[in-house]
Amino acid sequence: MSMIRANYDNKALLFRGKTLFDSLAVSECFASEGVKDKELSWHHLVTKTGVKMTDHPAVHQLDNWGLSADSQELERLQSVLSRKRKAYELDMISLEELKTTSRFAEAFEKVEAKFGGVLPDGTELFDFQKECAAFIMAKKRLLNAMEMGLGKTRTSIVGVAADDANKRIMIITMSRNLNDWIRELKNLGFGEDYILLSNPSDLHSTKRIHLVSYEKWANEAGRVVYRRKEHTECPHCRVSYGGVFKRHLRYCTVCKMRATPLEERWSDKDMPKECPGCKSDWKSGQHICSNLIEQRLGRRESRICGYSIIDSKKPALYQFYHNGYDACIVDEAHYIKSGDTRRALAVRRVKTRTKVALSGTPAENGTEDLFWLLGWLTGFSYRYEDPIQEAAGKGQPFQGYGKAGYEHFREFYGGGKKRAVLDIDSVQARVSNHEKLWKVLDSIMYRKKKLDSDVQAKISVPKPEMHRYHVNMFQAEEELYNKMVKDFGDWYEMELMKKEAADARGDVYRINTIEICTWMRKLQQAASCPWVFPDYDATKGVKTAKIQYLESQAIDLLRRNKKMIIFSGHKETVEYLKLALDNVVFGKRAEFIHGGVKKEDRWKMIESFQDPNDPLSILILSHRTGAESYTLTEAKSVFLFDLDFNGKRIEQCYSRAVRLGQKDVVDVHWLMNVGTIDVNMHGLCLSKISGVNLAIDREALNFEEIADEFEGDALAAAKSVDMEQFARDMLKSGTSRAQIA
Structure with a gap:
């Protein structure tokens, strides 16, 4: 009887003969007797069966074919299997x-x-x-x-x-x-x-x-060593023309002085304005100059400059x-x-x-x-x-x-x-x-939530009050948005024509997803910060409907010495709102935080905002930068000026104020322009939040409760409104696919 070696790797058991003939015999045995690969996998052995190694069907089949597995090796495999089963039982037990x-x-x-x-x-x-x-x-x-x-x-x-x-x-x-x-x-x-x-x-x-x-x-970017800055002119007499300053020698032939090497280095925040190598304009964001320069080596030819501001790059x-x-x-x-x-x-x-x-x-x-x-x-x-x-x-x-x-x-x-x-x-x-x-x-x-009974017994964080406000746009912004939708539709119609023509020729033409996303962002900006577009007619109204609503709310809150935070997904909106709301009530300051603000400056602003006696009363943050890490419990109102595709990020935004240390009920205002992509994104956020809540917290979104949170001009004009029907109508008041295609 031939002796078969029993071993294993990280996925399965391995049975191999000591000779090539025995190994082929093992393969033929398993194939003939129907021993499948999955039956030898750790996954199957641990989760599907409690059989001992000596009783495994594969071992019996080998014996029937005159191929005996080494008993000592089977004992070793049994001890490994027992450890894995014990770990699996601990893994699978519920908390x-x-x-x-x-x-x-x-x-x-x-x-x-x-x-x-x-x-x-x-x-x-x-x-x-x-x-x-x-x-x-x-x-x-x-x-x-x-x-x-x-x-x-x-x-x-x-x-x-x-x-x-x-x-x-x-x-x-x-x-x-x-x-x-x-x-x-x-x-x-x-x-x-x-x-x-x-x-x-x-x-x-x-x-x-x-x-x-x-x-x-x-x-790796965190372990980049940047090159020292080089002198491009003599630091003593400021002469650089005609090659009189030898940069590679750091020596001036005019004043006969040697320039000492600079200790200051380049960085991502301090790129050269022109390439020290070829004197061409430095291309933004690049570490290596890719400009073409001409050189003469017997004949005229071009080469890439290749000057790098990186001295060395170490692995992460x-x-x-x-x-x-x-x-x-x-x-x-x-x-x-x-x-x-x-x-x-x-x-x-x-x-x-x-x-x-x-x-x-x-x-x-x-x-x-x-x-x-x-x-x-x-x-x-x-x-x-x-x-x-x-x-x-x-x-x-x-x-x-x-x-x-x-x-x-x-x-x-x-x-x-x-x-x-x-x-x-x-x-x-x-x-x-x-x-x-x-x-x-x-x-x-x-999982523990602030509203769980055992948490509330120790930590009291009041549940926030939601206000989903639907705003009717002013004429200028509505005209711009409608034009943007039409331009999107014209572009999409042209793309469909190209696709039909390609299909007729037997070719494949795919509409560029990145281009579609670009158009979607344009729609978002048109609904949030229309002033960034040259087609926006500011003569028909400088303020947008959202900003007017925001100003009225800010004046009311600040006069009552209540602070507020605002979130937007657009850098242009974040910066503009600071200008629009700074000193909207005399002596009350506004500041903004987005990715371009230095971290040390952010913490100073947050410290000032958290001081109830500090005049900094309005803090405007971008979704990406402001959704995590910050505690802003001095805020009593949160305004979501526009929304993000990530529903849970929106929850993280208003959780900056609704967290441990907050003693008051925080008002959260969701601002949406009726008839725009704002409404679509609101529905998307609710869908994602509903799905995640059901999976993680086992509680479906209460639509009747959300319906009571809707507000808007339609409510003010109506004498009797079915709130749930109003909410459903508002969820359908965005930009539909039919308007584009």
């Missing part, structure tokens, strides 16, 4: 079931013993924070999805630090959040036991906690990663929802025993956002079924990872196909098979 075990009780006791007292800042951990920390310690894999402002940062630190087995801990966060993490580390007693990673050598530090920003961890820190960490915390984990981004790839490089992902909005656009996040937490193992292949039951190999896994996850849980923006005329939750998704999330996600 509620885990809470009843001794494992959780021991973890909770350790959390209580180490962090149960009064912290240096005079506060104590809430019961729900201790509970979450204990789950981290007991479960080893957790999505900390507590709502914004409920203390995810300190809870996660406590959860990993209370476990003595976590000798070295990595924390990955956004650079703007580093100060928050450092403050909590010091408050929890780790002020001398953390390091900020900036160089590869820092990865070997003996400090227990290693803190790094996404920018440093994932991006994640490329130096080693398996020296026991636990990893990833802050703002929704940033890894796109699996092929550099940021997501860098995070997935980290493999530790304990993993914690933090996100108050784990799914922003839809349930498909959860795939890569759950994948990192679980290692893309047999942790959860591939929903499509499991439902099909065709016996295909498990495919719960990679792009195929993502597509299956999106198709099964994401509510089917995406809806076009211009087709949005009602609220439809974008989610499907949510009961099965709940089972997955029950075992890995800890």
Whole structure:
């Protein structure tokens, strides 16, 4: 009887003969006896059967063919299988079931013993924070999805630090959040036991906690060394003509003086105006000059200048990663929802025993956002079924990872196909098979909301009051918007004609998606900041209807010493609103924050805004920059001047004011121009929020409640209005596809 070697890799068991003849015999045995590849996979062995290795059908078939598997190797495989099954059972148990075990009780006791007292800042951990920390310690894999402002940062630190087995801990966060993490580390007693990673050598530090920003961890741009600036003229006599100043020698032939090298370096914010090499204009955003210059080497020819302002570029820190960490915390984990981004790839490089992902909005656009996040937490193992292949039951190999896994996850849980923006005329939750998704999330996600009874008993954050206001545009802005819709329609009609002509010739012609998105942005701008278009006739009215509404609200609020924040998706709108609202009430200032404002200036503004006696009373923020990290609880009203395609980002925007520390009811005003893309985006936001709420919080959007929040001129003119019907009419009052095509 031939002896067969039994081994394994990360996907399946491997049976191989010691000779080529025996290996071929194994393949023939399995093919003839119907032993499928999937029956040898870890996924099948762990999740589908409880059979021992010695009783596996494949082993029996080998015996029948006179091919005996090595018994010692089978024992080794059995011990590996037992460990995997034990880990799988722990993975699959729900948090509620885990809470009843001794494992959780021991973890909770350790959390209580180490962090149960009064912290240096005079506060104590809430019961729900201790509970979450204990789950981290007991479960080893957790999505900390507590709502914004409920203390995810300190809870996660406590959860990993209370476990003595976590000798070295990595924390990955956004650079703007580093100060928050450092403050909590010091408050929890780790002020001398953390390091900020900036160089590869820092990865070997003996400090227990290693803190790094996404920018440093994932991006090479954070590790670029820029070139020193060069003298283009003599710094002594300022002569540069005729080649009298030898730049490469830093020597002037006129005054016979040598120029000392400059220590100042170029940067992304300080590019040269002209190329130091060829003297041509420097192309914006480039690091290397691509201008063509002529040279004579026997004959006239052209070459690219090639002058670079980069001295050296070092690999991103994640490329130096080693398996020296026991636990990893990833802050703002929704940033890894796109699996092929550099940021997501860098995070997935980290493999530790304990993993914690933090996100108050784990799914922003839809349930498909959860795939890569759950994948990192679980290692893309047999942790959860591939929903499509499991439902099909065709016996295909498990495919719960990679792009195929993502597509299956999106198709099964994401509510089917995406809806076009211009087709949005009602609220439809974008989610499907949510009961099965709940089972997955029950075992890995800890969710707490401000309105939960056990949270409200400790933290009182009043529920915000929503006002969905529909504005009738003034003549000038309506004329511009209608013209923009017509221009979009003319362009689209021309594209359809090109496509029909191509089809007639037998060619393929695709309408450019990027061009369509560009037109959509133009429609957004026409509804938000029409003054940026040359066709806008300001003689028919300088102010837009939204700005007039905003001014009237600002005057009322500021006279009552109540502060307000405004959000817009357009830089032009953000800057213009500052000019329009600054000193709208004498002595009350307005400022703006968008991506172009320096971080140190942002924090100064926020500090001033949070001071109730400071005259800074209106803060205007962009969606992208202002949706996260900032606490603006001095604001008593939030105005969404325009909307974003990301529904959960809108929630994050007004959560800057509706969070821990807010004592008053915050009024949230959604401003929409009737008959414009504003209304379409409102419906899209509600659809996305509804789907995510159903998947994450198990509560569908209450349409009757939303209907009561609608306001507008139509209501004021009507004597008796059916609010629900009015809301449905408003959701249909946007720009339809029929107007374009």
